[in-house]
Structure formats: structure tokens, C-alpha cells
Amino acid sequence: MHTPPPSLIGLNTAQCVELATQFGAPAYRGRQLAHQLYQSGSSDFSEMSDLPRQFRSWLAENWVVSPLTVVQHQRSTDHVDKLLVHNGDEQVYECVLLPYEDRVSCCLSTQVGCPMGCTFCATGMGGFDRNLTTGEIVAQYLALQALSARRISHIVFMGMGEPLLNLGQLLPAIEIFRNEIGLSARHLTISTVGLVPQIRELAELKIPIHLALSLHSPFDEVRGRLMPVNHKWPVAEVVQTMRDYQRATGRKVTFEYLLIDELNDTVEQARALAHLIKGFPCFVNLIPFNWVDTGNGFRRPTRERVQAFRQVLQSQGINVTERVERGHDIAAACGQLAGQHSGKFAKRRSLSALPQSPA
Ligand code: SAH
Numbered sequence: 001m002h003t004p005p006p007s008l009i010g011l012n013t014a015q016c017v018e019l020a021t022q023f024g025a026p027a028y029r030g031r032q033l034a035h036q037l038y039q040s041g042s043s044d045f046s047e048m049s050d051l052p053r054q055f056r057s058w059l060a061e062n063w064v065v066s067p068l069t070v071v072q073h074q075r076s077t078d079h080v081d082k083l084l085v086h087n088g089d090e091q092v093y094e095c096v097l098l099p100y101e102d103r104v105s106c107c108l109s110t111q112v113g114c115p116m117g118c119t120f121c122a123t124g125m126g127g128f129d130r131n132l133t134t135g136e137i138v139a140q141y142l143a144l145q146a147l148s149a150r151r152i153s154h155i156v157f158m159g160m161g162e163p164l165l166n167l168g169q170l171l172p173a174i175e176i177f178r179n180e181i182g183l184s185a186r187h188l189t190i191s192t193v194g195l196v197p198q199i200r201e202l203a204e205l206k207i208p209i210h211l212a213l214s215l216h217s218p219f220d221e222v223r224g225r226l227m228p229v230n231h232k233w234p235v236a237e238v239v240q241t242m243r244d245y246q247r248a249t250g251r252k253v254t255f256e257y258l259l260i261d262e263l264n265d266t267v268e269q270a271r272a273l274a275h276l277i278k279g280f281p282c283f284v285n286l287i288p289f290n291w292v293d294t295g296n297g298f299r300r301p302t303r304e305r306v307q308a309f310r311q312v313l314q315s316q317g318i319n320v321t322e323r324v325e326r327g328h329d330i331a332a333a334c335g336q337l338a339g340q341h342s343g344k345f346a347k348r349r350s351l352s353a354l355p356q357s358p359a
């Protein structure tokens with residue numbers, strides 16, 4: 001098995017100081033190293049000219065700066081950048097830069113593939129390879145920041161994988177985003193399929209991270225067809241857990257609702273959803289299905305059906321947003337990150353990059 005050298009990206013200041021001390025340098029050299037990694041964005045030892053050459057050579061014997069190699073960089077017609085990256089093996093994953101007028105956001109992966117098997121999801125259909133390391137999670141942000149003249153202030157963990165299955169690596173990454181890079185926890189969004197024990201674990205930390213649950217139906221029968229996880233943690237239990245998370249952290253939560261034509265986009269389900277979450281500090285984010293060839297015949301609903309669903313919720317006083325779709329021509333939307341690639345890295349199943357159904 002390929003074992004890449006460890007990367008300095010992923011270490012916090014205390015760990016960098018420890019390295020400096022091991023080498024016999026004063027503690028401030030470790031702080032300088034952390035500054036190079038997270039403030040200056042150095043991706044190579046040669047860029048760290050304020051550090052003594054001997055310290056750099058010593059580090060280079062056992063460490064690399066970044067664990068990422070970019071395989072492909074795509075830019076969409078609407079200015080979305082998508083990077084396809086790997087760490088010296090054939091396990092390719094993706095991250096996306098999303099500039100908006102008022103902020104710059106990015107969408108990061110937490111796993112290569114995903115084991116949750118949601119039936120509408122390109123990542124899920126490709127199976128699971130492995131968890132990403134803290135360094136691999138943080139390095140995606142830094143690689144995207146290097147492409148952006150504006151500072152990336154927001155992160156959504158909505159790329160490949162289920163973030164709460166990789167809390168062991170994600171939590172130290174979040175610590176780096178907050179303490180080393182200086183992002184607000186309020187600007188970090190974790191999207192989850194709905195793993196009850198892990199949501200509880202996160203709630204106990206009381207970090208004001210924005211949590212989004214992929215709900216996709218208020219009915220167990222429909223949700224179970226879309227998301228196998230529902231057999232383990234059904235709607236009522238996971239929604240209650242979100243209420244508890246909201247109370248513990250004081251943060252409004254989001255319910256993501258993927259709309260699939262004539263499956264979960266009925267007025268009946270809109271009413272049941274409104275009933276389920278009424279009076280609770282939350283948003284509903286509607287996501288019209290991004291077409292991927294699931295083999296299930298899933299289609300994107302018409303504008304009229306999306307509007308009708310939205311109106312039912314709004315008439316019940318629910319805050320509704322609709323996911324702004326970006327990067328269609330490069331398949332950069334959430335749920336389309338399937339590790340599409342070619343040639344040497346064509347290990348994972350490549351799915352159609354068609355942006356949507358001919359609805
Ligand atoms: N595993 C996490 C985060 C990654 S998926 C989760 O499931 O929440 C990010 C979001 O994209 C989820 O809300 C997911 O349901 C949605 N998604 C997956 N496939 C999609 C598709 N084909 N069209 C639109 N959204 C999709």
C-alpha cells in the first residue's frame with residue numbers, strides 16, 4: 001500500500017512548536033512555521049525563506065508541506081473553480097471554490113467516496129475508499145484560497161463523503177480553520193445524512209457550527225427509499241436530535257430538502273414537513289435534483305412544482321431558501337462530486353456530467 005509522507009499542513013501551532021523543539025530550534029520557529037502554512041499559504045519549503053535552511057532541510061527529510069497534488073483544475077462559465085486532487089495514490093477527491101458577491105465560500109470533501117449509499121447521489125454510487133486526513137481537509141481550503149484574490153470566509157462540508165463519519169480528522173481541521181486561519185465557526189457548515197450519535201457528540205462540544213441535515217422527506221417510507229440511513233435513525237428521531245443541537249449551540253439549523261419529481265416534491269409532503277418543524281428556529285434549503293444517472297429514473301421537478309412546494313412552506317411561516325446553482329458545466333454541484341477523472345486516475349466509476357434532466 002502506498003504510504004505518503006506526513007504533511008505539515010494539518011499541524012496546529014503547538015505541534016509545529018513541538019517539531020521546532022525536537023530539532024533544537026527555539027519555539028518561535030514553530031510559530032513561524034505555522035504562520036507560513038496558514039497565513040502566508042506557503043506550499044513549498046522554498047517559500048519559507050524566514051526559516052533557517054537547516055531547519056527546512058531537516059523537515060524535508062520526513063515531511064511534505066502539502067498532501068495535495070492537483071490532477072485537474074476546471075473553471076465553469078459562471079466562475080466556479082473545481083479542483084480534482086489526490087495524495088500520490090489513485091484516490092481522487094474534489095473541492096470547489098464558490099465566489100458570491102458578498103462572500104467567497106468553498107465546498108470541501110471529508111472522505112474519498114462515501115459509504116452511506118443514498119440512491120440519488122453520485123458520490124454514494126461510487127462506493128467508499130477512505131477517510132481524508134486533517135491535512136487533506138485543510139489543504140483543500142488552502143489550494144482553493146491560492147486561486148482566489150478574495151479571502152475565503154465560508155466553508156461548507158458538502159463535498160464527497162459524510163463529515164460525521166470522519167469527526168476524528170474533521171474536528172482538528174475545524175480547530176485549524178478557526179484558530180490558525182481565523183475563520184468564524186458560524187461560517188462553517190457541516191451537512192450530514194443524519195447520524196444521531198455523532199450529532200449528539202458535536203452538540204456536546206457547543207461549538208457554534210452551522211449544522212444542516214439532509215432530510216429530503218418527512219415520511220419514513222420515502223426517506224428510507226432515498227437514504228438507507230433512515231432505517232437506523234428515522235425522521236422523528238433525527239429531527240428531535242436537530243432540535244437538541246439547536247438548543248445546545250444556539251444556532252439555527254438547516255434542513256436540506258432535495259426535490260425529486262413526483263417522489264418527494266408533493267404538496268402533501270410539504271405540509272407534513274411544515275408540521276414537523278413549525279415553530280423551531282430553522283431554515284429549509286430546497287435543492288432541485290442535479291441530474292445524475294442513478295438508474296432509478298429520478299428527474300428534476302419543474303419550476304412550478306418547486307414553487308408550489310416552497311409556497312406551502314412559506315404559508316406556514318417557514319424560512320425557505322433555494323440552493324443557488326453554480327458550476328453546472330463542470331458538474332461542480334453538491335451531489336455531483338463523483339471523482340470524475342480520466343486516464344491514470346480512472347479508478348472510481350465516472351458518472352455523466354450532464355447538469356440536469358431534460359425536465
Ligand atoms: N454527506 C453529507 C454531505 C455531502 S452531500 C450529506 O449527505 O448531507 C451534500 C448535499 O448534496 C446533501 O444534502 C445531499 O443530499 C445533496 N445531494 C446529493 N446528491 C444530490 C443530487 N444528485 N442533486 C442535488 N443534491 C444532491
Ligand code: SF4
Nearest residue numbers: 114116118121124193
Ligand atoms: Fe454520502 Fe451525502 Fe452522498 Fe448520502 S448524499 S451518499 S451521505 S455524500
